[in-house]
Amino acid sequence: MSDGSLSNGKAVSRAPAPLSLGTLRNHGGLIALVLILAFNALFTPNFLQVQTLFVNISQVATIAIVAIGMTLVIATAGIDLSVGAVMALAGALAPLIFLSDFGQAYPALGIAAAFVLPLLAASLCGLFNGIMISYLNVQPIIATLILFISGRGIAQVLTNGNLQTFSNPYFSYLGTGKILGLPFQGWLALVLALAVYWLVSRTIFGRYLLAVGGNERAARLAGAPVRMVKIGAYVLCAFLSGIAGLIVVAINSASDAARNGNLMELDAIAAAVVGGALLQGGRAPIFGAILGAVIIQLVKYTLLANGVEDEVALIAKAAIIVLAVYIQQARKE
Amino acid sequence: MHSLLSMKGIDKAFSSVPALRQAHLEVAPGEVHALIGQNGAGKSTMIKILTGVYRRDGGDVRFDDKPADISNPGQAQKSGIATIYQELNLVPLRSVTENVVMGYEPRRLGMLIDWRTAHRRTREILARFGIDIDVRAPLGSYSTAIRQLVAIARAVSLDAKLVIMDEPTSSLDDREVEVLFGVVRELKNSGVSVLYVSHFLDELFQICDRVTTMRDGQTVAVRSIAETSKLELIADMLGRNVEDIEAAGMTDLGGGEKQLGDVLLEADGIATGRRLFEFDLSVRRGEIVGLGGLLGSGRTEAGRALFGVDALTAGEIRLKGKRWAPTGPAGAIGDRIGMLTEDRKAEGIVPDMSVRENMTLALLPRLSRNGQIQTGRERQIVEEYIKALGIKTSNMDQPIRELSGGNQQKVLLARWLATEPELLILDEPTRGVDVGAKLEIQAIIRQYVDRGFGVVLISSEFEELVEGADRIVVLQDGHSVATLENPGITEDALVKAIAHHHTGEHA
Numbered sequence: 001m002s003d004g005s006l007s008n009g010k011a012v013s014r015a016p017a018p019l020s021l022g023t024l025r026n027h028g029g030l031i032a033l034v035l036i037l038a039f040n041a042l043f044t045p046n047f048l049q050v051q052t053l054f055v056n057i058s059q060v061a062t063i064a065i066v067a068i069g070m071t072l073v074i075a076t077a078g079i080d081l082s083v084g085a086v087m088a089l090a091g092a093l094a095p096l097i098f099l100s101d102f103g104q105a106y107p108a109l110g111i112a113a114a115f116v117l118p119l120l121a122a123s124l125c126g127l128f129n130g131i132m133i134s135y136l137n138v139q140p141i142i143a144t145l146i147l148f149i150s151g152r153g154i155a156q157v158l159t160n161g162n163l164q165t166f167s168n169p170y171f172s173y174l175g176t177g178k179i180l181g182l183p184f185q186g187w188l189a190l191v192l193a194l195a196v197y198w199l200v201s202r203t204i205f206g207r208y209l210l211a212v213g214g215n216e217r218a219a220r221l222a223g224a225p226v227r228m229v230k231i232g233a234y235v236l237c238a239f240l241s242g243i244a245g246l247i248v249v250a251i252n253s254a255s256d257a258a259r260n261g262n263l264m265e266l267d268a269i270a271a272a273v274v275g276g277a278l279l280q281g282g283r284a285p286i287f288g289a290i291l292g293a294v295i296i297q298l299v300k301y302t303l304l305a306n307g308v309e310d311e312v313a314l315i316a317k318a319a320i321i322v323l324a325v326y327i328q329q330a331r332k333e
Numbered sequence: 334m335h336s337l338l339s340m341k342g343i344d345k346a347f348s349s350v351p352a353l354r355q356a357h358l359e360v361a362p363g364e365v366h367a368l369i370g371q372n373g374a375g376k377s378t379m380i381k382i383l384t385g386v387y388r389r390d391g392g393d394v395r396f397d398d399k400p401a402d403i404s405n406p407g408q409a410q411k412s413g414i415a416t417i418y419q420e421l422n423l424v425p426l427r428s429v430t431e432n433v434v435m436g437y438e439p440r441r442l443g444m445l446i447d448w449r450t451a452h453r454r455t456r457e458i459l460a461r462f463g464i465d466i467d468v469r470a471p472l473g474s475y476s477t478a479i480r481q482l483v484a485i486a487r488a489v490s491l492d493a494k495l496v497i498m499d500e501p502t503s504s505l506d507d508r509e510v511e512v513l514f515g516v517v518r519e520l521k522n523s524g525v526s527v528l529y530v531s532h533f534l535d536e537l538f539q540i541c542d543r544v545t546t547m548r549d550g551q552t553v554a555v556r557s558i559a560e561t562s563k564l565e566l567i568a569d570m571l572g573r574n575v576e577d578i579e580a581a582g583m584t585d586l587g588g589g590e591k592q593l594g595d596v597l598l599e600a601d602g603i604a605t606g607r608r609l610f611e612f613d614l615s616v617r618r619g620e621i622v623g624l625g626g627l628l629g630s631g632r633t634e635a636g637r638a639l640f641g642v643d644a645l646t647a648g649e650i651r652l653k654g655k656r657w658a659p660t661g662p663a664g665a666i667g668d669r670i671g672m673l674t675e676d677r678k679a680e681g682i683v684p685d686m687s688v689r690e691n692m693t694l695a696l697l698p699r700l701s702r703n704g705q706i707q708t709g710r711e712r713q714i715v716e717e718y719i720k721a722l723g724i725k726t727s728n729m730d731q732p733i734r735e736l737s738g739g740n741q742q743k744v745l746l747a748r749w750l751a752t753e754p755e756l757l758i759l760d761e762p763t764r765g766v767d768v769g770a771k772l773e774i775q776a777i778i779r780q781y782v783d784r785g786f787g788v789v790l791i792s793s794e795f796e797e798l799v800e801g802a803d804r805i806v807v808l809q810d811g812h813s814v815a816t817l818e819n820p821g822i823t824e825d826a827l828v829k830a831i832a833h834h835h836t837g838e839h840a
Contacts, residue, residue, distance in 0.1 A: 202708070204701040211694055214683035221642065221672065221680055222694040222748065223663040282685045 028327050029274060029291045032320075036298045044305045054183055056301055058175070058251065061185035062087075062244040064293035066264055067271035068189075068196050069237030071289040074272050075200075075213045076233050077281030078133060078140035083268055085151025086125045086238050087245030087261030090118035092155040094246055095164045095255045098171060111170050115246065122242025123235050125151060130231030144234075148265070155257035165254040175250030185247045189290070192240065197286040205232055206284070213281025270317060271296050274324040295320065336395070337362045337526050338383070338495055343392035345378055352378045353550045355392075360495065365517055365527045367537045367558070370547035371570055371628060371793060376530055379547070380497055384409040384416050397494060415488030416497040423484055425473030430455040432472050433487045458486045461523075462516045478509030482516055489525065496520060497528045502536060514540050532629040534563050548572055567627075567832045571795070573825065594618025596654070597787040598670075598756050600639060603648030609634040610811035612648070616756060616787040621778065623802030624791045625827055631811035632791045633675055636758045639789065640672040641665040653755075666695055671754035673745055675761045675791070677738070681745045684734040688726050689715045691733045692744050696751045718747035722777060739770030746774060750781060757781065760791040775801060795824045807831055 040047040066083050073080045094114040097103050103110025125147050132143035177184035200206035208229045211219040220226050241261070249255040273279070274295055275288030299320060303313040338360040345353040353375045360366045370376050381387045383394065385403035394401045396412060403409045409416070423432045430448070433455045441447040455468045464482055472480055481501060488496050498517075502510045517527055517540050529541055537544060538558060546554040546569040554569040568575045600614040609631045616622045624632045637643045639650065641659025650657045652668060659665055662672070674680035682691055692715050693700055700711055715729045722743045726736055733741055742762065749757055759778065763771040778801070782788050792798050798805050799822050807815040807830045815830045 202706055203704045204697045204706055205704060207690065207694075207697055207706060210686060211683050211690075214685050215679075217680045218674075218683055219694070221640075221662050221674055223666040223698070224694070225663060282683070 028324070029276070029288060029295065032274075032295055033291065033298070036295065036302060040298070040302055040305075044302060047305070052301075056297055057186035058183040059301075060293050060297040061183070061189040062247050063264070063267050063271055063297060064189045064290045065192055065240050065244045065247070066237075066261075066268040067275070067289040067293045068193055068286055069240035070265075070268040071272045071275065071277050071284050071286060072196070072200075072209065072233045073140070073237045074269075074277040074279060075209050075281055075284035076230050077213050077216075077279070078230065078233065079144065079269065079279070080129065080234060080237050081141065081144040081265045082125060082129060082147035082151055083237065083241040083244075084261035084264035085148050085155070086122045086241040087248065087264055088152045088155040088257045089125065089158075089245070090122045090242035091245035091249040091255045091260040092159050092164070092257045093118040093121055094171065094249055095166050095168075096158060098168055099164070099166055107170075111168075114171060118246060119239055119242045122238045122245070124238075126235035126238025127231065129238065130234035133234065134227035134230040152257060155260075159255065159257050161257070163254055163256050167253060172250050172253055175247050175252070185251075188243070188247075192243070193286055193290050196236070200284045200286060205229065209233060210282055210284060213283070215282075267293075267296055267317075270321050270324075274320060292324075335362070336360065337364075337397060338528075339393075339395040340379070340383065341393045343379065343382060343394075344390045345382060345387060346390055351550055353382075353389075355552075356547065356550060357552045358545050359555070360526050360528055361542075362494075362526055363521055363524045364542045365521055365529055365540050367529045367531065367541040367544040368547065369531065369534070369537070369544060369566065369570060374547040374570075375550040376547055377499070378550075380416070380499065380528070380530070384414060384497070410491065410493075413492060413494035414497065415485075415491065415493035415495070417481060417484045417488065417499065417501060423472055423480060423487075425480075426471055428470060429459075429466065429468040429472050429475070429483055432483055433458065433468075433490060435487075437491065454490070455486075458490050459483070461489075462486065462519055463512075476509065478512060481513065485516055485520070489520065489523075493525060495526045495528060497530070499530045500532065501529070502531065502533060510536070532627065534566055537566075538563070546570055564832055567828075570627075571828050573828050594620070594785055597652070598639070598657075599651045600635075601649050601651070603635075603638055603650060604646050604811075605634060605638045605643040606646055607634045607637070607643050608811045609638055609643075612638070612808070612811070612813045614639075614789070614806055614813065616789060618755075618785045618787055619782055620803045621782050621788040621790050621801055623798040623805040624789060624808060625795070625798050625805045626808035626831060628793065630808040632793075632808055633760055634811065635808065635813075636672060636760050636789060636791050639665075639756075640670060640758055642672075666752060666754075667698075669753070669755040670758070671695065671749035671752055671756070672758040673749055673760060673762055675764070677741060677745065677764075682733050682741055685732060687730045688719070688724070688733050688736065688744055689729040692718060692729075692747050692751065695748050699752070714751055715747075718751060722747055723773060737770075739766035739774075742766050742774065743770065743777075746777060750777070754786065756787045756789070758789045758791070761793065762790070763792075763794070763797065795827050799824050799827055805830075 046052065070080060070083065097117055098110040098114040103114065129144050129147065132138045132146070133140050173184060175185060179187050200209065208219065208224045211222070211224055212226050212229050216226060245261055248260050271292035272289050273292070275290070275292030276285040277283055277289065296317060299316055300313055303316055336359045338358070340356070340358040343353050343356045356375060356379055358368065358379060368376050368379070378387065382389045383403070385405045385408055388404065396414065401412060403412060430452050434451045439447040439450040439454065452468050459466065459468070462482060464479070466475065466479065472483060485496060501513060520527055531537065541558050544556050544558055544561065544566060545552055546566060548570060553572070556565070565575055594617050596615055596617050598616045600612060603612050604610050612631065612635050614622065614635070624635055626632050634643065638645060641661045641664055645659070650659065657668065683694070689711065693711050697706065700706055712729065718724070719726065719729060724743045724747070725740050733744060736744070746762065762778065763774050766774065775797070778788060790798065790802055803819050805817045805822060805827060806813050807817070817826060817830055
C-alpha cells in the first residue's frame, strides 16, 4: 500500500546532505545546543566561568526532573498540566512538617517525614489524574486541569497564603549541597534520568508504556494492562514533580505556594517536545527531555544575561517550540 | 432507459493492484438502487470515485446528463450527490437546525442569521419525512437513527439528486429501520435517487428497485429486484451457479464423527452486545475449526467473544471442561488463548516499535522477572521465530512499519505462537498478504495444530476455509446455523450451507 512512500522516506533520511531535515530531526537538539553555547561563549560576558555552570545546573535540574515525568505521560499520548501545582503542594508541605512541633521534637524523623510525606501527597495527585483518565475516560488535558487549578489552591490554603521561611541545613542540602563541586540537584536529575531510562528501556512497564502510546487498541489486545500503565505514568510524573517542588523550596530556604512551579507545565512540555517526544504518543526520549530542558534553560539564561526582558524571553521560548514541532511534523510525512 | 448516473468502464488500481476493472453502474432518476458485493469487491472504491475521494484511472462518469469530473467531495455535494456515511459528519453538540442549515444559513440584513426562518425551514424538511422533533435541541441528544435522518434531510435541503447510503441500517434497531425505509420511499416519490449499499440482503427486497452486484472489482450482474431472489444475489456475489446451490440439500454434507483430541473449548449459546446472538462452538485438540459466513454474519464478533474482548450477555464458555468467564485479553492470554486480529494496522502492529518489540508484546509477562525484561531470552526467542517463519527483516530492531504486509502478519503470528496458546483464534490471517506468504502462513498454522493445539479460523475466503479447516461452523446474522465436517466439504457445499439458510429464512 504505502510501500512507495516508505522507501522514499528511507531514501530521504539516508541522503548525505549535511543539513537535511533528517539530520535536523535526529540531531536538531544537539545542533541547537552547540549554537547556543557558541553564541554565549562569544557574546555573553563571563559565560565561560564555573559560576555560570553552577547557576545553570541548579536551575535546569527542576525543569529536567519534571520534563522526565512529562515525557512518560506524553508517551501515553497524554499530557499533565498539574505538574506546577503539584510542585507547589509538595513544596508547601515539607516546611510545614519539619517546622511542626513534631518536627522540632524529633529533627531526624521530621526531616525524613518532610521528604516522604510530600512525595506521597504528590503521588496521590498523580493517582487521581490517572484514575480520572483511565477509568473515567476524562481527556488528559481536562483531568489534569482540575489539579492545575486546585492543587496550588490547596497549597496556599495549607500555608495561609504566607511565605514560609526557614533555616534547616539538612533540608537545604537538596538545593544548595554539592557533590564533587557540582550542585546536588544536578546529580539528582542525572540519577533520576538514568533510573527512568532503565525503566523505559528494560522493564515490562516501559515496554507497555510505549505500546499503549503507539497503538492503544493493539496493546490492549496483546494483553497490556492499559489502565494501570497510564496510572503509573501519571503517578511517576507527579512524584517527580514533587521532588522538583522540594528542590525549589530548598534552594530558596522558603516556600512560596503562589510561585513555586508557576508555569512549570509549559517549560516541561516544551522540554519534552524539544527533546523529541511525540504528542501522539509512543516515544519516550528521556535524555532528549534533559537536552530539551538544558536548551530551554540556556535560552532563558542567554536572554537574561544579555539584558533582554523576561517577556521577550517568553516569545523566544515559544519560537523554540514552534521549531521543534515543525521538525516533528516533517518527521511524520 | 434514461439514467441519472452512468459510470462506465471504470478502472482503478492502487500501486498496480487493480481494485476496479471495467466496472459499471447505472442509476435511474427516482430509483432506489442497491450496490452489493463481498468485502473487497470494489463497492467503496466505486463510491469514492463517484464522490471525488479517489481519481479514476480510466472510464466515463456522467451525472445528470453531463460528463461529471468530480475531484473532491465538496464538488460532489454541489453537483447534487450527497453521501450519508456510517460515521456521520455532523456536529452533535449543535442544534438540529444548525446541522441542517450549516453553510447555507438564511440571512437577515446580510449578516445576521435568521433563526426563525431556519427553524421553520428545518421543521418543514423533517416533516416531509414524518419526523416531528424539537429542532432547537442538540443533535447529539437524539438517537443514531434520527441523526441519520437529519443527515439525509440536510442532503435533501441541498437539492441532492442522488443520495448515497453506506450501510445505513447497521446500527439501527427494527423500528428505526422502518422509519429509515419510510424516508427512502419518500425520497423516491420526490424523484431523488438513492444508491443503497448494504450487507443485509433482506432489506433490499423491501426498498430497492434494482441491484448491481460487484465481485473482484467488476460488475457481475445488474438485476431487477422483482425478478431475482436472495439465492441468485448470493450466487452473484460468490460467483457460483444457482443450480448448484439449489440442487443439493444439506443432508449429504454431515460427515461422520471423527475423534480427535479432547475438547479444548466449548461455547454454548453465547451472545454479546455486538451482533452476536446465539453462537455454539466446540474446538478439540488438533483441530482447525473454521467460521464461515457472509460479512456481517458475526464471525469476528464470535472471535472477540471467545477472547474476552466483548463481555458475554448470555451463554457460557467451557475451557478444558471447566466453566470459563472471560475477563479480557490479558486474562485470556493468561489462560493460553491467543487472537490474531483482523485489522492489522488498527489492532495489530505498534508501527513505531521494532519487529522484536512487536513480536514479544503478548509474551512480556512471561519474559520478565521482577518487572525487568530478560533481553537475552527475548532476543533468542525472536531470533528463533524470525528463522522459523522466514520473516524478511534487515534485523530484529527494524521498525515493523517498514516491513511488507505479509512479513508484518508473520511477526504478529509469531507474537501469538510465542505465547504457546492452546487455542489460537485467527481472524483473516492471510488477508492482504501475497500468495507466497499466504501459503507459508497456512503451513505454519497446520504445523501448530498438529502439536495438539486448537485453532479457530475466521476467513472470508471459502477456499481457505474449505482446504484449511477440519470443520466449518456457518454463521448468519449472529447465529451459528450449520456445521460442516471435513473430509467432504467442497466450496460448493459451503456456499450451499450459507445460501440455504438464507433461502430457508426467506421462505
